[in-house]
Amino acid sequence: MASLVGSRVERKEDKRFLTGKGRYTADINLANQTYAIFVRSPHARASIKKLNIDKALKSSGVVSILTGKEIADDKIGGLIAGWAIRSEDGTEMKCPGNPPLAKDNVNFVGDPVAVVIAESLTEAKEAAEKVEVDYKVLKAVTSTADAMNGDTIHEGIDKNLCFDWLLGDRQKVKEAFDKADKVISIDIINNRLIPNAMEPRACVADYNAASEEITLYTTSQNPHLSRLIMSAFGNVAPEHKLRVVAPDVGGGFGSKINVYNEDIVCSWAAKKINRAIKWVAERSESFLTDIHGRDHVTHAELAVTKDGKFLGFKNETIANLGAYARVFGTVTPTYLFGPCATGVYEIPAAYTNVKAVYTNTAPVDAYRGAGRPEATYTIERLVEKASMELGIDKTELRIKNFPTAFPFKQTLVHTVDSGDYVAGMEKAKQMADYKGFEARRRESEAKGKLRGIGVTSYFEACGIAPSAAVMSLGCGVGLWESAEVRFNPTGQVTVYTGSHSHGQSHQTTFAQIAADELGVPIENIDIVHGDTDKGTFGMGTYGSRSLAVGGIAIVNACKKIVEKGKRVTAKMLEANPEDVEFKDGEFIVSKSNKKKTIGEVAFACYLPGVRDEMKSPLPEGDEPGLKETSFYDPSNFSFPAGTHIAEVEIDPETGHVKLEKYTACDDFGRIINPMVVEGQVHGGLAQGIGQALYENAEYDETGQLMTGSYMDYTMPRADNFPEFNIGYTCTHATTNPLGVKGCGEAGAIAAPPTVMNAVIDALGGQEVTMPATAEKVWKACKNLKKSNSKAA
Amino acid sequence: MGKISLEVNGRKVEKEAPDNTLLSTFLREHLQLTGTHIGCDTSQCGACVVHVDGNSLKSCTALAADVNGSKVTTIEGLETNGKMHPMQEAFKKLHGLQCGFCTPGMVMSAVDLLQKNKKPSDTEIRDWLEGNICRCTGYQNIVAAVKEAATKM
Numbered sequence: 054m055a056s057l058v059g060s061r062v063e064r065k066e067d068k069r070f071l072t073g074k075g076r077y078t079a080d081i082n083l084a085n086q087t088y089a090i091f092v093r094s095p096h097a098r099a100s101i102k103k104l105n106i107d108k109a110l111k112s113s114g115v116v117s118i119l120t121g122k123e124i125a126d127d128k129i130g131g132l133i134a135g136w137a138i139r140s141e142d143g144t145e146m147k148c149p150g151n152p153p154l155a156k157d158n159v160n161f162v163g164d165p166v167a168v169v170i171a172e173s174l175t176e177a178k179e180a181a182e183k184v185e186v187d188y189k190v191l192k193a194v195t196s197t198a199d200a201m202n203g204d205t206i207h208e209g210i211d212k213n214l215c216f217d218w219l220l221g222d223r224q225k226v227k228e229a230f231d232k233a234d235k236v237i238s239i240d241i242i243n244n245r246l247i248p249n250a251m252e253p254r255a256c257v258a259d260y261n262a263a264s265e266e267i268t269l270y271t272t273s274q275n276p277h278l279s280r281l282i283m284s285a286f287g288n289v290a291p292e293h294k295l296r297v298v299a300p301d302v303g304g305g306f307g308s309k310i311n312v313y314n315e316d317i318v319c320s321w322a323a324k325k326i327n328r329a330i331k332w333v334a335e336r337s338e339s340f341l342t343d344i345h346g347r348d349h350v351t352h353a354e355l356a357v358t359k360d361g362k363f364l365g366f367k368n369e370t371i372a373n374l375g376a377y378a379r380v381f382g383t384v385t386p387t388y389l390f391g392p393c394a395t396g397v398y399e400i401p402a403a404y405t406n407v408k409a410v411y412t413n414t415a416p417v418d419a420y421r422g423a424g425r426p427e428a429t430y431t432i433e434r435l436v437e438k439a440s441m442e443l444g445i446d447k448t449e450l451r452i453k454n455f456p457t458a459f460p461f462k463q464t465l466v467h468t469v470d471s472g473d474y475v476a477g478m479e480k481a482k483q484m485a486d487y488k489g490f491e492a493r494r495r496e497s498e499a500k501g502k503l504r505g506i507g508v509t510s511y512f513e514a515c516g517i518a519p520s521a522a523v524m525s526l527g528c529g530v531g532l533w534e535s536a537e538v539r540f541n542p543t544g545q546v547t548v549y550t551g552s553h554s555h556g557q558s559h560q561t562t563f564a565q566i567a568a569d570e571l572g573v574p575i576e577n578i579d580i581v582h583g584d585t586d587k588g589t590f591g592m593g594t595y596g597s598r599s600l601a602v603g604g605i606a607i608v609n610a611c612k613k614i615v616e617k618g619k620r621v622t623a624k625m626l627e628a629n630p631e632d633v634e635f636k637d638g639e640f641i642v643s644k645s646n647k648k649k650t651i652g653e654v655a656f657a658c659y660l661p662g663v664r665d666e667m668k669s670p671l672p673e674g675d676e677p678g679l680k681e682t683s684f685y686d687p688s689n690f691s692f693p694a695g696t697h698i699a700e701v702e703i704d705p706e707t708g709h710v711k712l713e714k715y716t717a718c719d720d721f722g723r724i725i726n727p728m729v730v731e732g733q734v735h736g737g738l739a740q741g742i743g744q745a746l747y748e749n750a751e752y753d754e755t756g757q758l759m760t761g762s763y764m765d766y767t768m769p770r771a772d773n774f775p776e777f778n779i780g781y782t783c784t785h786a787t788t789n790p791l792g793v794k795g796c797g798e799a800g801a802i803a804a805p806p807t808v809m810n811a812v813i814d815a816l817g818g819q820e821v822t823m824p825a826t827a828e829k830v831w832k833a834c835k836n837l838k839k840s841n842s843k844a845a
Numbered sequence: 846m847g848k849i850s851l852e853v854n855g856r857k858v859e860k861e862a863p864d865n866t867l868l869s870t871f872l873r874e875h876l877q878l879t880g881t882h883i884g885c886d887t888s889q890c891g892a893c894v895v896h897v898d899g900n901s902l903k904s905c906t907a908l909a910a911d912v913n914g915s916k917v918t919t920i921e922g923l924e925t926n927g928k929m930h931p932m933q934e935a936f937k938k939l940h941g942l943q944c945g946f947c948t949p950g951m952v953m954s955a956v957d958l959l960q961k962n963k964k965p966s967d968t969e970i971r972d973w974l975e976g977n978i979c980r981c982t983g984y985q986n987i988v989a990a991v992k993e994a995a996t997k998m
Contacts, residue, residue, distance in 0.1 A: 063937055063938060063940075064937065064940070066945070067936070067937040067942060067945075068929070068937070069945075070942055070945030070948050071920075071929060071933040071936055071937060071942065071945075071948060071952065072880070072920065072921065072923070072924060072929065072933065073878065073879070073880020073881070073919065073920035073921040073949055074880065074921075075880070075945045075946075076879075077879075077882070077946065079879075079882075079883070080873075080879035175863075249980055250944070250946075250980060251882075251884045251890065251892060251944065251946040251947045251978065251979065251980050251981075252882070252884065252944070252946040253883075253884065253885075301944075301945065302944065303882075303884075303944045303945065303946030303947075304943075304944040304946060304980050304981055306980070333883075335886045336884065336885035336886045336887065336890075337886055555944055556943035556944030556945070556981045557943070558943070728940045729940065731940070731986070732940045732943055732981070732982060732986060735982055735983030735984075735985045735986065736943065736980070736981045736982055736983045737983075738983055739980075739982075739983030739984065740980070762885070762886075762887045762889070763885050763887055763889035763890060763978070764887055764889060768889075768978050768980070770971075770974075770975045770978065770984075771970070771971040771972075771974040771975060771977070771979075771984040771987065771988065772968075772971040772972050772974075772975050774971075774983060774984060774985070776967070776985060776988075777983065777985055800983075
């Protein structure tokens, strides 16, 4: 039987999506449901003097209006930060309370203060207009760089500082810098982004008074984790009385990791009014209240010798958390950022210091790449600048500082099990025709255009993550994953996974894995996820962990099935279990022609007896049935890596940047489905290029979001991209049985510095901040002309 | 309230709906055709594209009353006798979709492109799809799928 792992298998999920039969949360309508509209703060920072719902209550069709007072009276808990981070001085991070409905203070535009529940959506909207809130408007803090000098947002949190965290050794770094021939320094801004999954957030909450169970359908990347948080911290219901279902989910990119205010409020309110409640975000609400990403201000320095060896690295970053610290809010700018900030290089001494600050803006949390794009942008911009200042070719300088052997003990935290960074660089150069660039530059010049080339070599730590390691670093949960493999008596298989697919193709790729492990045709395998009532507790999908953690749990559960199958076959065929081999769905007694198919074994496990004989196929100690579970806790992170090369052409008359060529050569370890991996790379690249050239979330000084719609926030479109040139080097991971590493975030991690390095190369080394809009680039072109004419 | 009469996916429908009902709302809420998706509130994303009298239209930009009497085709109506349209087949074959949310609008828009331009170039495809936002695919496989479908239609 040909192996499915490694094959371009078309997706099992596609037909329903292509024929309009996908079932997203907003498509769900329950009998007798009501509609919720949230009343939100129009101010970035204010205290609530008075909230009057009398008029609104009299509005047509209103069922209930609930405010921060009721939610506090019912002791419903708030939203939480999932990781506890300690400051350099040993103090614990400082987090404000974040009630699902604000009672006394609002801290960003969009912070909800009340929910209006009515018989129809129109009536809910009309009534919401009649809720009167008297605010005392306070001065907002919106600037990341200046947040520590602003008014105190949360009582008792001085300088708006959540933590001041250090990773690394300042003294060693000082000594390294003292020995340096040259110090390259850079000031960069990692622009704030809005994830913008195409499906706006939504939830439908229902209460069954007979079973006393709340069911929440929601747009979540991790329904089990949502239930845990809503139960343990939200006090909404005990876990066995709360079912969370994340059906088809239309993209997440990190924004749907969090439990949100609306999930808690609708679940709690559904029980209170004993009716189902439906809430669907309008896109403008998504812009205001979905978590945002990135938003760092960084000063970094690299100490080098004159021949280009890296000696030391410093990274001083201010990270904006927004108004509140959410689930991955505090780990994103620390453990997901700091360890990767030294990149793919041997740098003997390094530190990363992060001051995480509160501002009156939407909470900032994990967005595709989460910390690693910020880290990669920092080091790769710095290395590119070093290559310009030292006059060493950008690829040679990188190769000179790559590790020469694996495992590679990276400076700060990670031990990278496998990789071949030189091979990745050489292949990328060949794919991009790096040698031919100078000729292409001259051609562009002849047309009056500026051409630049940019390189990035990256690695990322994903496949999060070993539980003991992450919990020692402050994570509130273990990051293992579960799988349950269940045979039906007639031989089909259902695999329950704790991972969640919101575009990642698990129904196909996980089925490929199980098909190979069990020798069962892929059409007889179903993958089930996304429902806390189906399958075992699981941790969900983020941090490129589904395959490297969830996929391995499936492999392990399948292996247990095969082990039991060998024992049963041995009993049935009167052989020694050690003599039974399993191949392509058949248990074969070695050196004989005796065998049983896995279907026959499954059947025997469920019907363990024969007519007229007292005979069981089950060996002593084995129970009937064929179902196995695995909880897989990885022994290490996984470490995808690669080199990307971009070429841009700039029109100095308009400042327009045209991305001419983009080459990505990645090492994701073993590839399960090349078609799916390509798709993941393309999508990640589009988001990374979006950050570099188009996207930017901007607040004014009063805390109003100036980019709150698709008319103001530039989403990349089809005509913004060239055809990407994708290739791989595949060094298998040594820390998991599939040899896989993860591919979901690589594009978003590598693309921003790759594109910006190309833009800045074209501009003769002039710094431009992301996004490199025509206006900024046009100004830089003017400067370039001035300096050129001076030089002449 | 007014009576909306349409031919949707080859079937005549008549429903009472408030005068301000958008075509997108009418399809989703009154006819339960939830394949047409709502991804924004400014008519930018294109997830709601359907065909009205053979031409693609963002269904959030028209009132149901405006198109009264028209023939409407939604993503649910693209199959023939249970067989997917060549555009749907091409999206599947070339991985032109991931989360599936923008897909109905993207497919409906792409089908209309090929009605108007049988052999579009890459640039023409990318220009045409400028009104449909996809956050997952980076568009590359969508462009490839449209080209593939062009060879089959």
